[in-house]
Amino acid sequence: MTHVNDNIASILDPWPSDRVALISGDHRVTYGALRGRVHAAVAALQSLGVGAGARVALENDLDPVRFITAWFATALCGATVVPIPRGASGESRETRIEHARCTVRLGSDVPLTMLDAAVDAASARRDDSPDKRGADPPAMILYTSGTTAAPRGAMISHASLLAHTRAVSRVLGFTTKTRALAVL
Numbered sequence: 001m002t003h004v005n006d007n008i009a010s011i012l013d014p015w016p017s018d019r020v021a022l023i024s025g026d027h028r029v030t031y032g033a034l035r036g037r038v039h040a041a042v043a044a045l046q047s048l049g050v051g052a053g054a055r056v057a058l059e060n061d062l063d064p065v066r067f068i069t070a071w072f073a074t075a076l077c078g079a080t081v082v083p084i085p086r087g088a089s090g091e092s093r094e095t096r097i098e099h100a101r102c103t104v105r106l107g108s109d110v111p112l113t114m115l116d117a118a119v120d121a122a123s124a125r126r127d128d129s130p131d132k133r134g135a136d137p138p139a140m141i142l143y144t145s146g147t148t149a150a151p152r153g154a155m156i157s158h159a160s161l162l163a164h165t166r167a168v169s170r171v172l173g174f175t176t177k178t179r180a181l182a183v184l
Helices: 008-012 031-047 064-076 090-099 113-121 158-171
Strands: 020-024 027-030 055-059 080-084 104-106 138-143 153-157
Touching (some): 008 031, 008 064, 008 158, 020 031, 020 064, 031 064, 055 064, 055 090, 064 080, 080 090, 138 158, 153 158
Parallel strands (some): 055 080, 055 104
Antiparallel strands (some): 138 153
16 A cells, blocks of 8 residues: 555655745745645646556756646645656657557647646645555556667566665765755
8 A cells, every 4th residue: 555655755744844845047936835835736737637556748948847746736735757868859748658658648749737736836735745545556667768679668666766766865865954956
């Protein structure tokens, strides 16, 4: 059974609300603001039909704050993130989206008006939390580069992603004062 603490998005919870979570250019987002953005985006995604078992194509050409917000919101919905690499050809994007059976696509060339409006409203209602019952669902599907054959998708579970994140943090000696560009 998957519990709330088994969802990768739970890594946002222990951080102080006033601590900076993201820096993108001159824009800084605190953990409190990020949690608010994520919870507002959950409601918007759920209104699009995103829930447990859904697969969401998340194009990597979004700005970093929008990408991370959408990534964690998708995870909190109990859905699976299918990252689409920046610069992937149109055919490669479409092949991955079709192969992964994505029901929703989020990217710079796809209107995000509903998601952005919800995030801008910053309605951090906790009562929109998704149902997290059942087996450990995949958190994301990563695709190989396809250099020797057609790209193949590898499912990564929430538990696996959490274990990896926690192990890397422990091995590298991360503390609440640590800042990292990326850990995956």
